[in-house]
Amino acid sequence: MAYGLLKGKKGIISGALDEKSIAWKVALKAKEEGASIVLTNAPIAMRMGEIKKLAEACEAEIIPADATVVEEIENLYTKSMEVLGGKVDFVLHSIGMSPNIRKGKAYGDLNYDWYMKSVDVSALSFHKFLQVAEKMDAINEWGSVVALTYMAAQRTFPFYTDMAEAKAMLESIARSYGYRYGKLKKVRVNTVSQSPTKTTAGTGIGGFDKFYDFADKIAPLGNASADDCADYVITLFSDLTKMVTMQNLFHDGGFVNTGISEDVMGLLD
Numbered sequence: 001m002a003y004g005l006l007k008g009k010k011g012i013i014s015g016a017l018d019e020k021s022i023a024w025k026v027a028l029k030a031k032e033e034g035a036s037i038v039l040t041n042a043p044i045a046m047r048m049g050e051i052k053k054l055a056e057a058c059e060a061e062i063i064p065a066d067a068t069v070v071e072e073i074e075n076l077y078t079k080s081m082e083v084l085g086g087k088v089d090f091v092l093h094s095i096g097m098s099p100n101i102r103k104g105k106a107y108g109d110l111n112y113d114w115y116m117k118s119v120d121v122s123a124l125s126f127h128k129f130l131q132v133a134e135k136m137d138a139i140n141e142w143g144s145v146v147a148l149t150y151m152a153a154q155r156t157f158p159f160y161t162d163m164a165e166a167k168a169m170l171e172s173i174a175r176s177y178g179y180r181y182g183k184l185k186k187v188r189v190n191t192v193s194q195s196p197t198k199t200t201a202g203t204g205i206g207g208f209d210k211f212y213d214f215a216d217k218i219a220p221l222g223n224a225s226a227d228d229c230a231d232y233v234i235t236l237f238s239d240l241t242k243m244v245t246m247q248n249l250f251h252d253g254g255f256v257n258t259g260i261s262e263d264v265m266g267l268l269d
């Protein structure tokens, strides 16, 4: 059911790779809620062609941009403002990648060039999205910027390796830039810390299926799906949450505050 929460708003949605992507669901719901959007992803992700289906469904243009390259982000905002007919009201950063995780490197055997790449793609890119937007004055007052994160920023999950540091940095950028952009333009910046979700990025992490099941058994509400996450992100883009900023918001069915559950105790019998 649509509520018209984003009626008349314009936004940029990054990170929709295929229909499992969290960003894919956010794009569909943003459209459903009345927004006009543009989609963006790394040029290499375009080759897979899936995003074109989403663009058709959302009547959206696709503007390729490698999120690590400032000039490409500048082009993204310039073209988005052209296509959408003005500044944007919301931006979704749904981007993460670790070469060390892809190659199965243990935390004690990380390749440092790859480590830098993980941080650049998964965290610094968020600062770049914000800094470029500020310099170009590309986001309307009371606009909302959301990035997706994971609880490994606060707690240790052994297979998350260098992405844990990248997420900690991402969340810190949300606080620091949230302060700055709030003062300057009343733009708010938050991160949403999502449950394990069966996407390309998610399932690439070693032991994913086990910790997906474990989280599902710990959280009193179970794991939050990508669709649920999209609903939550839409509320953060809407005016109903306009005083929420600089927060890391857990969207995890209650996992973060649960010590142990009967379900998990049952497994130990």
Ligand SMILES: NC(=O)c1ccc[n+]([C@@H]2O[C@H](COP(=O)([O-])OP(=O)(O)OC[C@H]3O[C@@H](n4cnc5c(N)ncnc54)[C@H](O)[C@@H]3O)[C@@H](O)[C@H]2O)c1
Binding pocket: 014, 015, 016, 017, 018, 020, 021, 022, 023, 041, 042, 045, 065, 066, 067, 068, 093, 094, 095, 096, 097, 121, 148, 149, 150, 151, 193, 194, 195, 196, 197, 198, 199, 200, 201, 202, 203
């Ligand atoms: N899946 C999970 O379990 C989970 C849990 C919590 C948070 N998250 C976060 O959600 C976000 C979205 O991931 P997802 O699970 O939907 O997986 P996904 O694989 O569908 O999305 C990741 C996206 O990042 C994009 N990307 C990678 N490098 C890029 C670059 N240089 N420039 C631009 N885009 C680039 C990919 O093309 C892809 O579209 C990520 O930040 C991820 O860490 C995922």
